[in-house]
Amino acid sequence: MRSFVIFVFLKIKLILKFYKMGLKIIVLAKQVPDTRNVGKDAMKADGTVNRAALPAIFNPEDLNALEQALRLKDKYKGSTVTVLTMGPGRAADIIREGLFRGADDGYLLTDRAFAGSDTLATSYAISCAIRKIKSFDLIMAGRQAIDGDTAQVGPQVAEKLNLPQITYAEEILKAEKGKILVKRRLERGVETVEGPLPCVVTVNGSAAPCRPRAAKLLMKYKHAKTMSEKQSQSEDYIDMSTDRPYLNIAEWSVNDVETDDKWLGLTGSPTKVKKIENVVFQAKESKVLSDSDKDIEELMRELILNHTIG
Amino acid sequence: MNNVFVICEMDEGKVADVSLELLTKGRTLANTLKCKLEAVVLGHKISGIEKEIIPYGADVVHIGDDARLAPYTTLPHSAVINGLFAETKPQIGLLGATTMGRDLGPRVSSALVSGLTADCTALEIGDHEDKKAGKNYKDLLYQIRPAFGGNIVATIINPDCRPQMATVREGVMKKEIFSPNHKGEVKTIDVSKYIKPEDLVVKVIERHMEKSRVNIKNSSIIVSGGYGMGSKENFNVLYDLAEAIGAEVGASRAAVDAGYAEHDRQVGQTGITVRPKLYIACGISGQIQHTAGMEDSAMVIAINNDVNAPINKIADYVITGDVMEIIPKMIKFYKKNSK
Numbered sequence: 001m002r003s004f005v006i007f008v009f010l011k012i013k014l015i016l017k018f019y020k021m022g023l024k025i026i027v028l029a030k031q032v033p034d035t036r037n038v039g040k041d042a043m044k045a046d047g048t049v050n051r052a053a054l055p056a057i058f059n060p061e062d063l064n065a066l067e068q069a070l071r072l073k074d075k076y077k078g079s080t081v082t083v084l085t086m087g088p089g090r091a092a093d094i095i096r097e098g099l100f101r102g103a104d105d106g107y108l109l110t111d112r113a114f115a116g117s118d119t120l121a122t123s124y125a126i127s128c129a130i131r132k133i134k135s136f137d138l139i140m141a142g143r144q145a146i147d148g149d150t151a152q153v154g155p156q157v158a159e160k161l162n163l164p165q166i167t168y169a170e171e172i173l174k175a176e177k178g179k180i181l182v183k184r185r186l187e188r189g190v191e192t193v194e195g196p197l198p199c200v201v202t203v204n205g206s207a208a209p210c211r212p213r214a215a216k217l218l219m220k221y222k223h224a225k226t227m228s229e230k231q232s233q234s235e236d237y238i239d240m241s242t243d244r245p246y247l248n249i250a251e252w253s254v255n256d257v258e259t260d261d262k263w264l265g266l267t268g269s270p271t272k273v274k275k276i277e278n279v280v281f282q283a284k285e286s287k288v289l290s291d292s293d294k295d296i297e298e299l300m301r302e303l304i305l306n307h308t309i310g
Numbered sequence: 311m312n313n314v315f316v317i318c319e320m321d322e323g324k325v326a327d328v329s330l331e332l333l334t335k336g337r338t339l340a341n342t343l344k345c346k347l348e349a350v351v352l353g354h355k356i357s358g359i360e361k362e363i364i365p366y367g368a369d370v371v372h373i374g375d376d377a378r379l380a381p382y383t384t385l386p387h388s389a390v391i392n393g394l395f396a397e398t399k400p401q402i403g404l405l406g407a408t409t410m411g412r413d414l415g416p417r418v419s420s421a422l423v424s425g426l427t428a429d430c431t432a433l434e435i436g437d438h439e440d441k442k443a444g445k446n447y448k449d450l451l452y453q454i455r456p457a458f459g460g461n462i463v464a465t466i467i468n469p470d471c472r473p474q475m476a477t478v479r480e481g482v483m484k485k486e487i488f489s490p491n492h493k494g495e496v497k498t499i500d501v502s503k504y505i506k507p508e509d510l511v512v513k514v515i516e517r518h519m520e521k522s523r524v525n526i527k528n529s530s531i532i533v534s535g536g537y538g539m540g541s542k543e544n545f546n547v548l549y550d551l552a553e554a555i556g557a558e559v560g561a562s563r564a565a566v567d568a569g570y571a572e573h574d575r576q577v578g579q580t581g582i583t584v585r586p587k588l589y590i591a592c593g594i595s596g597q598i599q600h601t602a603g604m605e606d607s608a609m610v611i612a613i614n615n616d617v618n619a620p621i622n623k624i625a626d627y628v629i630t631g632d633v634m635e636i637i638p639k640m641i642k643f644y645k646k647n648s649k
Contacts, residue, residue, distance in 0.1 A: 033458070035458055035461065118425065119416070119426070120419065120420060120423070120425070120426075123420060147457070147458055148428075148457060149428065149429060149457075149579075149580055150416075150427075150428040150429075151412045151416070151428060152412075152415070152416035152419070152426060152428060153416075154416075155384075155413060155415075155416035155417045155420070156416045156417070156419070156420040158417070159388075159416075159417050159420035159421055160420060164384065164385060164511050164512050165384055165413070165417065166512065167384075167409070167412070167413045168409050168413070181515070184409075185409075186409045186519075187408060187409055188519055188520050189517065189518050189519035189520050190517075190518050191381070191514055191515075191516060191517040191518070192514070192515045192516040192517075193383070193512055193513060193514050193515060194512070194513050194515050195511060195512040195513075196511045196512075199512075206573070269425075270419075270423065270424055270425030270468045270470065270471035271425035271426070271427060271453075271466050271467070271468050272466070272467055272468070272469060273464055273465070273466060274438060274452065274465040274466065274467045275464070275465040276462050276463070276464050276465075277462065277463045277464075277465075278461070278462055286612075286622060286623075286625045286626055286627060286628050287626065287627050287628070288627075288628045288630065289627055289628065289629045289630075290629070290630070290631065291629060291630070291631030291632065291635060291636050291639070293639060293643075295629070296629070296636065296639045296640055296643055297639075297643040297646075297647070299611075299627060299629075299640075300640055300643040300644045300647055301643070301647050303588070303644075304644070304647055304648055308531075308587060308588050308609060309531060309555045309556070309557075309588060309644070310555070310556075310644070310648045
């Protein structure tokens with residue numbers, strides 16, 4: 001009888017572990033230049049891009065990933081969402097943006113040692129930071145970032161952590177009892193896959209858009225700052241964050257995560273950029289037509305005569 | 311011998327077009343490098359598949375035929391490729407930039423610590439001098455791709471790591487039979503040597519494939535709309551014109567992002583590459599992201615209210631004005647003159 005009671009007790013404890021504790025989710029996010037809307041002012045007279053004119057934004061598909069994470073948090077009580085980003089100091093904006101939309105905390109991985117990283121060196125650095133965070137059930141990221149469009153960092157982080165990966169996710173259907181059920185978007189169709197937890201999931205742009213900032217959270221986290229940001233501010237703000245620890249955004253340098261220098265930055269990047277060419281359009285001799293009936297009728301007649309159409 | 315490898319992909323029981331395109335490119339690269347072209351195909355019930363591959367110039371076809379390899383899941387495939395690559399030491403490994411290739415490629419490149427460049431638009435062989443290190447490299451793979459939203463074109467190399475890996479989108483390279491009588495050797499992969507039980511943790515529960523409704527890749531005339539169309543409703547005039555002249559409707563990435571058109575109509579670096587005999591670009595500014603996917607069109611007509619739109623520079627005809635007025639006129643005058 002006694003052993004039965006103990007058995008039931010253990011069983012309940014196990015169930016509580018799955019149901020009460022919720023999921024610990026890490027969302028990988030990147031700050032990117034907004035390359036989607038390269039407006040007129042962003043193009044210089046010589047036809048090249050004026051990078052300074054492009055605003056820095058939260059990578060769009062990382063927002064899709066954040067939304068999927070927040071939905072899991074809504075569904076499984078006790079879950080937490082942590083935003084991890086690597087980049088320069090100003091990338092702390094990404095963490096604040098995550099907090100405004102419902103994330104619980106964030107880490108900024110920032111160091112000159114990471115500069116010049118290709119996707120593999122980036123994945124290595126991120127995987128080291130994740131190892132340091134240690135406890136997690138699920139890692140999520142956007143499928144790809146709009147500045148490189150490579151879609152490589154998610155799978156490479158998974159490989160570095162020796163975790164299974166599920167890419168091109170459109171919806172997380174379930175994440176419970178150590179398993180995750182994911183709907184994936186393929187070229188010509190959808191598939192549903194089941195995988196174990198923990199794992200890495202990358203989210204496609206066709207997934208649900210991210211919820212907007214919440215006014216309450218905006219007020220709460222408006223002054224959330226990294227140590228470097230606080231150092232350049234007045235004493236009042238530093239006092240504020242001692243009373244309210246949630247205003248501290250963790251900032252990690254290369255010394256805070258266990259890394260091997262040879263896998264970092266330029267040294268750790270197998271790919272090198274040999275050449276960069278700004279795209280300048282070669283003018284081709286074109287016939288300029290007006291929108292008059294006469295011009296358009298002549299054009300259509302010509303296209304029919306030379307059998308281009310019809 | 312360090313050879314050129316193409317990882318082929320199965321599509322409804324046949325070798326995918328993108329893989330045949332890569333074999334064609336791989337053959338050229340192997341000729342330049344004076345090495346062999348080898349193909350890898352993984353799947354289930356694919357015996358005889360080499361017949362589809364060898365005419366494209368493959369000297370060796372590695373076939374892994376096993377129930378654990380279909381439908382595709384990441385870990386069994388990467389386990390086999392990692393093992394095979396570790397033994398055969400390819401100098402170049404090419405994959406299609408498909409959902410499979412872009413899932414498998416990074417996993418393999420991470421495990422083998424080799425470089426990978428996604429979505430290349432050109433692959434060439436060339437030398438490199440590293441002045442700082444005082445090293446000279448012969449016969450590297452130049453992996454050329456647009457970056458930064460297509461506003462720059464970068465040439466990427468992997469000087470020290472092998473294999474040099476790249477993915478290429480469907481339609482970017484030309485598919486061409488090398489010789490119908492080409493001789494190739496078939497090697498059977500002992501799949502069980504590489505796949506471990508823990509590689510089978512992800513299972514495909516259900517799969518719905520839709521027949522592609524839109525076939526812009528094979529259309530000889532494409533009427534394409536950009537963000538400048540202004541709305542999804544305004545796209546209707548493009549469908550009207552397309553119907554009248556026997557064309558398909560394409561779209562720029564900005565138009566797809568704005569929800570004006572479905573994703574499978576997207577032309578450009580991150581969409582489909584097309585080479586129609588006529589391409590009518592309506593309300594498209596012409597960023598390289600888009601033009602990379604249509605610049606080989608035999609004839610381009612640009613309709614735009616911006617005299618300085620970059621698309622005008624690659625167009626044969628530029629019509630400046632309001633798309634919503636010009637397209638109905640084109641339909642009207644086509645109907646009038648084609649009778």
